Amino acid sequence: MDNLIIEGSNHTPDVNFNADTGTLALKGRSTPENSIEFYRPLLEWLDQYGSNSKTEKTTLKIQLEYFNTSSSKCILDIFKKVNALFKDGLNVSINWYYEEEDEDMQEAGEDYSDLLDVPFEIIELEEE
Amino acid sequence: MAKRHVFEKETAILEHIQEFLAKDGVSKDEYKEELLQIKNYYEDLLDQGMLITKVSDRLQNKLNNLNGKLQDKNVELQNTIDELTKARVGRKATTIVLLVAVALFLISEGVLEPQIEAQIGDNIWLGLLFKGLIALLLKPIETLTEKYLMNQALKGNQKPGEPASNPKN
Numbered sequence: 001m002d003n004l005i006i007e008g009s010n011h012t013p014d015v016n017f018n019a020d021t022g023t024l025a026l027k028g029r030s031t032p033e034n035s036i037e038f039y040r041p042l043l044e045w046l047d048q049y050g051s052n053s054k055t056e057k058t059t060l061k062i063q064l065e066y067f068n069t070s071s072s073k074c075i076l077d078i079f080k081k082v083n084a085l086f087k088d089g090l091n092v093s094i095n096w097y098y099e100e101e102d103e104d105m106q107e108a109g110e111d112y113s114d115l116l117d118v119p120f121e122i123i124e125l126e127e128e
Numbered sequence: 129m130a131k132r133h134v135f136e137k138e139t140a141i142l143e144h145i146q147e148f149l150a151k152d153g154v155s156k157d158e159y160k161e162e163l164l165q166i167k168n169y170y171e172d173l174l175d176q177g178m179l180i181t182k183v184s185d186r187l188q189n190k191l192n193n194l195n196g197k198l199q200d201k202n203v204e205l206q207n208t209i210d211e212l213t214k215a216r217v218g219r220k221a222t223t224i225v226l227l228v229a230v231a232l233f234l235i236s237e238g239v240l241e242p243q244i245e246a247q248i249g250d251n252i253w254l255g256l257l258f259k260g261l262i263a264l265l266l267k268p269i270e271t272l273t274e275k276y277l278m279n280q281a282l283k284g285n286q287k288p289g290e291p292a293s294n295p296k297n
Contacts, residue, residue, distance in 0.1 A: 036132045066191070069184045073134045076176060104190035108183045115175055 001052045004045045012038055013064060017045055022055030030067035030075075039074035046081040050088065058082075058090060063097035063125070064105070072108075079116055086118035093119040100127045141169050213281050221274040225266055232262045 001019045008014035013028035024046075032038040049058075060082050067075065079094065086092045094116070096109035106122060113120035133139075148154070148162055236258055244254055 034132065036134045036136065040132070066187060068187075069180060070134045072180050072183045072187075073176065076179060102190070104186040104193075108186050111179055111182050111186075115179055 001048055004041065006041075015042060017042065017049070019049060019052070020055070022053070022058040023061065024049075024058065025061040025063070026078075027061075027063040029065050030071040032068075032071065035068070035070035035074045039071075039078065043074075043077060043081060046078065046085075050081075050085050050090070053085075053090060056091060058085070058092040060092070060094045061097065062094065062109075065099070076112065076115070079112055079118075083116045083118045093121065096120065096122045097125050098122070099125055138169075138173060214278065217274055217277040217281055220277055221270050224273050225270040228269060229262070229266055232265075233259075236262060 003019055004015060004017035006012070006015035008028040011029065011031045011033070013026050013030050015026055017024040026042075030038075060078070062075070064075075082092055082094060094113075096112070098105035098109060106124070109120075109122040113122065145162075145166060154162075240258055241255055244251065244258075248254060
């Protein structure tokens with residue numbers, strides 16, 4: 001299956017969903033004008049990935065500086081898909097990265113993890 | 129084609145419920161099963177609503193904090209600009225005062241002293257008094273020059289309709 005790579009912009013995050021390594025990364029800022037238009041390919045890719053995954057482990061890495069309300073709903077939809085993969089027996093986990101001292105983003109991660117069964121790790125990034 | 133939105137799935141569920149309600153001859157068991165499904169959807173929707181509200185509030189908070197930091201940085205930047213303007217104006221005023229001092233010294237030596245000597249005779253104290261007076265005038269001249277140049281600089285920096293900033297002295 002093809003990898004999904006979308007270059008980020010000022011309003012959309014970098015997407016690098018690699019089916020070969022099982023690392024699915026979403027990084028940057030997410031404030032698209034129409035969130036569902038941006039996230040639909042990601043959700044569709046995940047649907048395909050569920051039935052075609054060949055990697056031992058899958059990790060969804062989320063590193064967002066900021067996202068708008070509609071993106072928060074789309075991110076939840078992604079998490080639900082990953083959660084469903086986990087329930088289907090796939091070895092999958094989510095890593096939620098936040099910048100040092102960014103308590104709002106840390107707590108946003110905690111809010112998401114409360115709704116999910118999939119292993120969810122909240123990781124603080126140290127400033128370089 | 130209608131514009132897609134993030135609640136497409138939820139809208140589809142609502143349409144399904146409406147279709148179900150419009151049906152005739154539905155058994156009690158079918159109603160019960162449908163109600164159970166609606167309960168699950170509602171639970172899911174409530175979780176989503178609570179989460180999205182919480183996350184959205186946190187991000188609003190983050191935005192407010194960033195906005196506050198940005199305003200602080202703007203004040204810092206304005207203060208730095210004012211300090212730089214003040215330093216630049218100070219240097220310019222000092223140069224002008226130095227030129228004025230040289231001019232006054234030359235006038236004093238070349239014009240006033242010969243006049244005094246011609247009128248009153250060789251009076252060293254009167255000559256010193258004039259020079260002292262000129263020296264004492266230098267500081268007020270510098271202050272006035274600096275004030276004038278600062279006003280000019282602020283007028284130059286000021287955008288139309290914006291009140292002039294007031295750098296600390």
